[in-house]
Amino acid sequence: MINDDPYIAMQAAVDIVGTSTHPTNKIAATLFHKTFSISRTNYWPEPILAAFGMDTRIGNSSGSVHSEVATLLECKFPTNGARLAVTDPPCPNCVKNLADAGIKEIYIDHKGFDKDWAQRRGGHFQNMSMQICEKAGINVHILYRKDKRVETVFHVHPSFVPVQDSPITKESVETLNEGAFQAVIEESYTRHIRRKFAVAIMQDAHGRYHALVARGNAVTGFTMEDPEDVKEIEQHQHGPSHKYSLFQEPVNRLLMYRAKRGFKLCDGYFFSSQVPTSREQVNLIGAGMKRLTVGNPAKARDPDALVAMKQLSDAKIIDYR
Numbered sequence: 509m510i511n512d513d514p515y516i517a518m519q520a521a522v523d524i525v526g527t528s529t530h531p532t533n534k535i536a537a538t539l540f541h542k543t544f545s546i547s548r549t550n551y552w553p554e555p556i557l558a559a560f561g562m563d564t565r566i567g568n569s570s571g572s573v574h575s576e577v578a579t580l581l582e583c584k585f586p587t588n589g590a591r592l593a594v595t596d597p598p599c600p601n602c603v604k605n606l607a608d609a610g611i612k613e614i615y616i617d618h619k620g621f622d623k624d625w626a627q628r629r630g631g632h633f634q635n636m637s638m639q640i641c642e643k644a645g646i647n648v649h650i651l652y653r654k655d656k657r658v659e660t661v662f663h664v665h666p667s668f669v670p671v672q673d674s675p676i677t678k679e680s681v682e683t684l685n686e687g688a689f690q691a692v693i694e695e696s697y698t699r700h701i702r703r704k705f706a707v708a709i710m711q712d713a714h715g716r717y718h719a720l721v722a723r724g725n726a727v728t729g730f731t732m733e734d735p736e737d738v739k740e741i742e743q744h745q746h747g748p749s750h751k752y753s754l755f756q757e758p759v760n761r762l763l764m765y766r767a768k769r770g771f772k773l774c775d776g777y778f779f780s781s782q783v784p785t786s787r788e789q790v791n792l793i794g795a796g797m798k799r800l801t802v803g804n805p806a807k808a809r810d811p812d813a814l815v816a817m818k819q820l821s822d823a824k825i826i827d828y829r
């Protein structure tokens with residue numbers, strides 16, 4: 509299959525969208541790049557569906573994973589430089605993750621703009637999702653399948669490099685063992701004093717292990733060095749649109765870095781200095797994680813994260829240590 513054709517990619521998404529388990533908002537996406545193509549719908553990870561069904565919120569998050577994030581969580585190939593075709597306008601959270609995973613181009617099916625979801629959330633897409641794409645250097649197009657036509661919403665200069673406040677650090681680890689994992693965690697505590705951070709050991713395509721460390725920071729393309737960005741970030745934190753933030757949490761950053769590099773997670777070797785947000789915990793399950801080490805289990809961004817931890821711990825979906 510040729511993987512550089514956005515029409516084929518979009519058709520692959522449209523072909524499976526009806527299989528989405530979501531009762532009302534059925535959405536599908538295809539992530540494609542030279543040698544691979546992966547299509548997914550939005551869905552509830554099996555352990556969440558079995559324990560809670562579709563209607564229970566996990567903390568303040570839906571128990572479902574959006575189609576765009578599903579492709580990133582499940583892709584085994586490096587997603588850096590890849591493109592995405594999606595049936596609906598993506599929400600700001602998905603766009604944040606796409607930016608971190610190195611996605612360079614998004615194609616949105618024009619029919620997606622007529623749907624109920626797009627009508628209700630249109631504002632978030634227009635303002636926040638598009639703003640993040642622009643700042644993160646992601647080109648956006650609307651795709652008309654019937655006419656075989658693409659309308660470019662905006663195009664970023666190919667040489668554009670988005671800012672990033674705090675790059676993820678990577679160091680090699682000789683062998684996979686608890687001692688090596690703990691050593692990286694201890695060292696990270698001295699480097700990220702009073703900051704939340706996450707550590708994961710991942711395996712590359714050659715079987716080598718790497719320890720990755722990320723702290724929370726402004727979304728790719730935004731920086732705390734720029735007063736305009738700071739104003740924007742604070743507005744989203746306290747304003748009426750606080751449903752979405754312009755911060756990217758450390759666990760999400762590591763999950764997206766894994767996709768970007770095509771690494772493999774090692775279950776049991778994932779650490780978060782505090783309780784991850786509800787959404788991060790759901791994403792961890794989507795990524796197949798069953799164990800998580802938490803530095804301070806009493807500390808979290810919001811009380812909902814603690815609720816999510818209790819739910820998932822009681823249901824034995826994640827083993828928190």
Ligand SMILES: [Zn+2]
Pocket residue numbers: 574576598599600601602603
């Ligand atoms: Zn989304």
